[in-house]
Amino acid sequence: MIRVDGVSVSFGHLQVLDSVDLHIESGELVGLVGPNGAGKTTLLRTINGLLDADEGDVWLDDRRVSQMGAREVSKTLATVPQNTHVGFSFRAEELVEMGRTPHRSRLNWSDDTDPVEQALERTETTHLRDRKAEDLSGGERQRILLARALAQEPAMLLLDEPTANLDINHQIQVLELVDELVEEGLGGLAAIHDLDLAARYCDRLVLLSEGTIQSRGRPEAVLKDARLAEAFETETAVTENPVTGTPTVTALETAPGQDVRVHVAGSGRGAVAAVRTLWREGFAVSLGPIPEGDVAADLARVLDVDVVTAPAFEQPDESRLDDARRLVSEADVVVVTAGPGRALVTDAIGSVPRIDAALASEGTAVARVDGGETAAVQDESRLAEAVLEAMSR
Numbered sequence: 001m002i003r004v005d006g007v008s009v010s011f012g013h014l015q016v017l018d019s020v021d022l023h024i025e026s027g028e029l030v031g032l033v034g035p036n037g038a039g040k041t042t043l044l045r046t047i048n049g050l051l052d053a054d055e056g057d058v059w060l061d062d063r064r065v066s067q068m069g070a071r072e073v074s075k076t077l078a079t080v081p082q083n084t085h086v087g088f089s090f091r092a093e094e095l096v097e098m099g100r101t102p103h104r105s106r107l108n109w110s111d112d113t114d115p116v117e118q119a120l121e122r123t124e125t126t127h128l129r130d131r132k133a134e135d136l137s138g139g140e141r142q143r144i145l146l147a148r149a150l151a152q153e154p155a156m157l158l159l160d161e162p163t164a165n166l167d168i169n170h171q172i173q174v175l176e177l178v179d180e181l182v183e184e185g186l187g188g189l190a191a192i193h194d195l196d197l198a199a200r201y202c203d204r205l206v207l208l209s210e211g212t213i214q215s216r217g218r219p220e221a222v223l224k225d226a227r228l229a230e231a232f233e234t235e236t237a238v239t240e241n242p243v244t245g246t247p248t249v250t251a252l253e254t255a256p257g258q259d260v261r262v263h264v265a266g267s268g269r270g271a272v273a274a275v276r277t278l279w280r281e282g283f284a285v286s287l288g289p290i291p292e293g294d295v296a297a298d299l300a301r302v303l304d305v306d307v308v309t310a311p312a313f314e315q316p317d318e319s320r321l322d323d324a325r326r327l328v329s330e331a332d333v334v335v336v337t338a339g340p341g342r343a344l345v346t347d348a349i350g351s352v353p354r355i356d357a358a359l360a361s362e363g364t365a366v367a368r369v370d371g372g373e374t375a376a377v378q379d380e381s382r383l384a385e386a387v388l389e390a391m392s393r
Contacts, residue, residue, distance in 0.1 A: 099151030
């Protein structure tokens with residue numbers, strides 16, 4: 001077990017970590033996420049004893065790291081660094097053999113090949129064993145350093161951006177291997193910049209920003225926490241990856257502010273196109289009534305758009321219709337697309353400017369403003385222009 005109790009670290013007048021509390025148990029992988037400069041690498045270097053904390057303690061099981069020698073720490077804790085540069089011309093196998101150093105006494109340097117062989121095999125780097133470090137690619141060195149960590153036979157593993165230098169297939173191979181090791185009882189803390197991979201492979205996430213832990217918990221909870229967007233200074237949308245079933249994060253461009261409320265009546269792909277386009281343009285968007293489970297309803301929830309839903313294949317009850325009519329009455333413009341919901345709120349539109357938009361799968365739209373002439377629109381952004389035109393009438 002790793003336990004971090006109230007750890008603070010400063011470099012001169014710069015406070016890098018401020019009262020950080022954290023624990024990692026055997027059999028779990030915890031992902032450390034946060035923007036560049038958040039203090040992730042500093043926290044890892046403090047945990048493994050390379051940096052001294054100004055305040056607080058780091059514990060490995062029941063022992064303070066500050067009271068343990070480097071060899072003792074290395075018997076329990078192995079680190080895979082972010083920087084893969086090797087300063088000397090070692091062969092790859094020699095680098096992996098260095099992982100056995102904590103287990104060898106000064107008087108006993110007998111051959112200890114089994115853990116080295118196993119580490120090379122598990123990281124699929126056996127074919128690299130005779131290559132010089134300087135002849136390896138960054139990704140190959142990363143895998144050799146992971147093999148060196150495994151050769152230590154640690155109980156806990158620290159990984160600093162373990163996939164940073166790897167192509168996508170090796171990213172998955174490395175994290176699948178770490179996942180197997182965790183299943184076998186290893187504990188791990190990994191600083192990961194790829195939020196999708198962090199969500200896919202980590203049991204818990206810890207969001208570190210400005211030297212403090214802002215959020216922690218299950219990946220889906222941390223990724224939906226408003227403090228994530230604040231930390232990365234960008235809006236994010238969290239959806240479910242249809243293949244893995246894990247959360248996936250999309251960074252969203254900050255929309256320009258538009259002091260205009262637009263209600264979308266309709267469903268399906270046309271409503272998706274309308275909601276997406278208008279939200280990106282910075283309009284305050286609402287939607288409904290719409291069947292529960294419709295793709296546009298799912299998008300509205302991701303974007304935190306007001307939406308009124310009703311059970312699929314059922315007529316909305318009066319309460320839901322009243323909610324939808326209220327959103328219509330509060331809107332400056334109503335956009336009506338294809339779908340059953342369009343007919344349910346037309347009676348509430350009254351004098352609110354209305355745009356009938358047929359948004360095709362290719363993104364082509366036909367818009368009619370206030371019953372005027374129909375015009376072909378070749379880009380969804382034309383819809384935003386039509387809203388502003390309707391406002392000016």
